[in-house]
Amino acid sequence: MNQTKVDKLLLKLVENRLSEKESEELIAWLKSKEHQDYFREFVEINHLLNSEQYFGNAERLLDKMEPSRKRFSPSALLKYAAVLLVLISSTLFFKNDIFPTEDSKVPAPVIHNNRIQPGVNAAVLTLGDGKEVALGKGADYSTEILNAKEDRIVYAPKQDKASRMEYNYLSVPRGGQFSLLLSDSTKVWLNSESKLKYPVEFVAGQRREVYLLYGEAYFEVTSSTKNNGDDFKVYHKDQEIQVLGTQFNIKAYGDEPEVLTTLVEGKVAVRNGERSLEIAPGEQSRLNLDTGAIEVSEVDVFAEISWKSGVFSFKKKRLEEIMRTLARWYDMEVIFENKSLKDKRFKGVLRKNQSIEDILSVIMSSSLRSYEINDKTVTLK
Structure with a gap:
């Protein structure tokens, strides 16, 4: 195995x-x-x-x-x-393997009016006529073709196949997450600060296409054999992903230098211009947005997709990258007063429902630095 x-x-x-x-x-x-x-x-x-x-x-x-x-x-x-x-009674597990902790006292954090809270199920659905519907806890919404509950939208396939594409948009804000079931039974999970464009109903005989405009999404795609042989593709700017398998993750944030596509099961082909590469389970393609170059390497799949299961798993990630991830989920701003902290690397797992103070205390104590929270801004010292 x-x-x-x-x-x-x-x-x-x-x-x-x-x-x-x-x-x-x-x-x-x-x-x-x-x-x-x-x-x-x-x-x-x-x-x-x-x-x-x-x-x-x-x-x-x-x-x-x-x-x-x-x-x-x-x-x-x-x-x-x-x-x-x-x-085990601790609420967090986090290690700084590259920069070990020294024997000295950790400066106490400074907290002023902390308004930072963990993310929740929240999204905005934009219908074909431009109408916007806020979704989340206590905001159920239903029409003839969809049913939206607290954390998920379900699109029901029609008996008569559509003759033209009608698109909806699902926008997940910072501090939010949401999922949806497309009309072909494909499952999609959207991470914080993400936006997906997709057909209300796929047209028989045409390729199934969706557009990850920005952000991060995990897909479980139904096979083409169950959809009259119609292929499935995911587009993001210059990158095109042809789905030859079922489960994969795409991370494509505007403040990240690369678009990362991680394959869990099956096979996908990643294309950028004239170049196309196939990736296998356990591999990740990295598209450099500046040069257009694509590289493929093996990765820890759990660490890449754990966000959809309620945790963040980091494997020797730079603190700057970790804080970008946390900033999206906690809808906060992060300031590195001590610039040298950006390149320190950590590994460990954080529950997404932890308070920001618990998380920061553990991360910062391992590198002997203090931090300050002021309203929704975190300053690392």
């Missing part, structure tokens, strides 16, 4: 989505000492996802094992994982 498949199964374990067959695959994989070490590290780093839920998931996986198999080390490891998750 390749590493991408393993990471996918571990993520499903966290989300309580493992099938009977997948549980057996994971149990078989865990017989190896090397794999047990990897699992142990995964548990220790990602325990913040949800301790109570993870404990239950691990127990359910144990229950699926035959009694004779429960003597093997995988069960002991799973029990270790479940107990570990319950015993």
